[in-house]
Amino acid sequence: MSEFSKKFKEEKRYKDEDLFKVVDSTLDSRTYLNLIQVARRLNIKEYLGAISSGKEAKIYPAKTLDDKYYAVKIYYTSTAQSKRAIKRYTSGDIRFEDIKVTNTRQLISTWAKKEFKNLSRLYEAGTRVPKPILVYENILVMEFIGENGIRAPLLKEIGSEEITQELYEDLIQQIEIMVKKAKLVHGDLSEYNVMVHEGKCYIIDVSQALPVDHENAVMLLKRDLDNINRFFEDRGINIRSTKDLLIELGFSGD
Numbered sequence: 001m002s003e004f005s006k007k008f009k010e011e012k013r014y015k016d017e018d019l020f021k022v023v024d025s026t027l028d029s030r031t032y033l034n035l036i037q038v039a040r041r042l043n044i045k046e047y048l049g050a051i052s053s054g055k056e057a058k059i060y061p062a063k064t065l066d067d068k069y070y071a072v073k074i075y076y077t078s079t080a081q082s083k084r085a086i087k088r089y090t091s092g093d094i095r096f097e098d099i100k101v102t103n104t105r106q107l108i109s110t111w112a113k114k115e116f117k118n119l120s121r122l123y124e125a126g127t128r129v130p131k132p133i134l135v136y137e138n139i140l141v142m143e144f145i146g147e148n149g150i151r152a153p154l155l156k157e158i159g160s161e162e163i164t165q166e167l168y169e170d171l172i173q174q175i176e177i178m179v180k181k182a183k184l185v186h187g188d189l190s191e192y193n194v195m196v197h198e199g200k201c202y203i204i205d206v207s208q209a210l211p212v213d214h215e216n217a218v219m220l221l222k223r224d225l226d227n228i229n230r231f232f233e234d235r236g237i238n239i240r241s242t243k244d245l246l247i248e249l250g251f252s253g254d
Contacts, residue, residue: 125182
C-alpha cells in the first residue's frame with residue numbers, strides 16, 4: 001500500500017459524511033483528502049452544493065462551526081483546456097519563472113497559488129475582491145460574497161434597473177485601483193467576472209491576472225475595457241471610450 005493510500009485510510013476516520021453530502025461525487029480522492037485538511041484548518045462543518053461551475057474550477061459554499069461562510073474554489077486536476085490556459089497565462093510572468101512543474105497536479109497547484117497571490121495583491125491594494133483566506137494544493141478558500149450561502153449575482157444576472165451610471169463608474173474605479181495600485185491587469189474581465197453586492201462591484205476570477213509590465217498587458221487591458229464598455233453601453237449607460245480610459249490608466253490609447 002502506498003504512503004498516500006495509508007494516509008487516506010487514516011484520514012477517512014475523521015471524515016464526516018455530512019461534510020461532503022452535496023459536494024460533486026466526481027472529485028478525485030486526493031481532492032477529498034485536501035478538503036478534509038481545509039475543513040480542519042478553518043473549522044468547516046459542511047460543504048454545500050456548487051454555486052458556480054467554469055472551465056477550470058467549481059466553487060462551493062462552506063459553512064463553519066460558527067455559521068460563517070467561505071467560498072471554496074476547487075480547480076479541476078485533469079482537463080486539457082485548463083492546462084493550456086495555465087501555460088498561456090504563466091508564461092512571461094516573472095513571479096512564476098522559477099517554479100519547476102513536473103506533472104499536471106503541480107501545474108494546477110501553481111495555478112491556485114497564482115490566484116491566491118493575485119487576490120492578496122489586489123485586496124491589499126484596496127481593490128474590491130473576495131478576501132483570500134487559504135490555498136491548499138488545488139483548493140482556494142476566499143471570503144464569501146453574498147448572504148447565508150447564497151452568492152451575490154454576477155453583473156450579467158442583475159436587473160436592468162440596477163445597471164446604473166454609478167455602477168459603471170464604480171467598476172471603472174475598481175479597474176483603476178487594480179491597474180495603478182495593485183499593478184495588475186485582469187485579462188479576462190467581463191460581465192461574467194464581476195459580482196454585484198449591496199450596489200458595489202466585486203472583481204472575481206483573477207487566476208489569469210498579469211503584471212502591468214507583462215508584454216501582453218496592454219492588449220489584455222484594452223480587451224477588458226472593451227468588454228465592460230460594451231456591456232454598459234448596450235444598456236444605455238454613458239461610457240468613457242476605451243482610448244480615454246487607457247490614457248487615464250497610464251497607457252497609450254493607440
